[in-house]
Amino acid sequence: MVDILAHICGKITLIVKNSNKLIERYMEITYLGHACFKLKNKKVTVIIDPYDKEVGLNLGKQVADIVVSTHAHKDHSSVERIEGVKLGEQPMVIDKPGEYEAKGVSFFVIEAFHDDKKGEERGKNLVVVILMDGVSICHVGDLGSQLDEEQINRIGEIDILMCPVGGHYTVDAKGAIGVMNSLEPKIFIPMHYRTDSHNQEKFGQLAKLDNFNNEYGIAPTPVKKLEVGKDRLPAETEIVVFE
Numbered sequence: 001m002v003d004i005l006a007h008i009c010g011k012i013t014l015i016v017k018n019s020n021k022l023i024e025r026y027m028e029i030t031y032l033g034h035a036c037f038k039l040k041n042k043k044v045t046v047i048i049d050p051y052d053k054e055v056g057l058n059l060g061k062q063v064a065d066i067v068v069s070t071h072a073h074k075d076h077s078s079v080e081r082i083e084g085v086k087l088g089e090q091p092m093v094i095d096k097p098g099e100y101e102a103k104g105v106s107f108f109v110i111e112a113f114h115d116d117k118k119g120e121e122r123g124k125n126l127v128v129v130i131l132m133d134g135v136s137i138c139h140v141g142d143l144g145s146q147l148d149e150e151q152i153n154r155i156g157e158i159d160i161l162m163c164p165v166g167g168h169y170t171v172d173a174k175g176a177i178g179v180m181n182s183l184e185p186k187i188f189i190p191m192h193y194r195t196d197s198h199n200q201e202k203f204g205q206l207a208k209l210d211n212f213n214n215e216y217g218i219a220p221t222p223v224k225k226l227e228v229g230k231d232r233l234p235a236e237t238e239i240v241v242f243e
Contacts, residue, residue: 026227027133029160031242033057035076035141035192037162038064041133044103045085048128048139048162049076056199065103069095070126070141071114097126106131110154114169115144122169127155134230135159138183142170142192146178159233161185164192166206173207173215186233187226189240209241 030038034057035049047064051057052074059078063085069077077095084091092102100107108129114122125141138155139162147155163179164170170192171179180188194206213219222243 025133026229026232027135029137029189029226029228031189031191032059032062033195033197035070035139035162035164037139037189037191038062039130039132039137044105044132046105046130046132047082047091049141050078050081051075052078052081054199054202056203057195057197064091066092066094066105066107068107068128068130068139069093070128070139071124073142076141094128095126104132108154110151112140112143112147112151113145114142127151129155129158135228135233138162138185140164140179143179144170146171146175147182152182155183158183158185159230160187160189160228162189162191165190165209165212166193166203168205168207173212176212177216180237185237186235187228187238187240189226189242 027039027041032038034051034055036051037048039046045064046066046068047062048068049070050059050067055075059081063083065085067079067082069079079093082091094100094107094109097109097111110127112125112127114125122144125143127140130137136158137160138158142164161180161183163176165173165176176190190209190212193209194203216239218239220239220241222241224243226240
């Protein structure tokens, strides 16, 4: 009887260990509000576009190995609010065009515009492609216009697209759908839209998420976080929104 119980317990332990390994395989994406996301696997944490307190949202205490900023506006570049993973260390900051590699993650960064007038109104903006755990994620920052053919070719094939939908400072819902159609991601994540928690004086002119949902004709169920791997990507584009 003791031998049988030991054998059963051993199998249970093996199942639990294998289950933990399965969970660790997947990168976790968390939406921190506005245009800010956290990408995390068991080895590295990347935060994109941390915002300042004037946005009105609660960023909370965040730590990362690498911080990406798509442009210098404080609602996208408050990198000082992010602490390093190790005590006393500052995270690596990526805020310029180029190719980078750190801690097993690759970054390809190109220039675009914050408006539809070649940057005359709001300047330049970065589009960042991140390759992490075999999944390519494209964050377009405060993109203000459609991507041209050269930019589309340079970005290449992507799995996940994070794109503003709120308009006013960026492309609106219709413009975001145009960007989505040009890049054809497996997953589209809308961002940079107005919520009730936003500073209404500064961001009251942004459209709400409902505006995008109505334009696209879908109202997806919000998720708390997204666990994604190459083998979990859908065959056709799906919209993912966060709580």
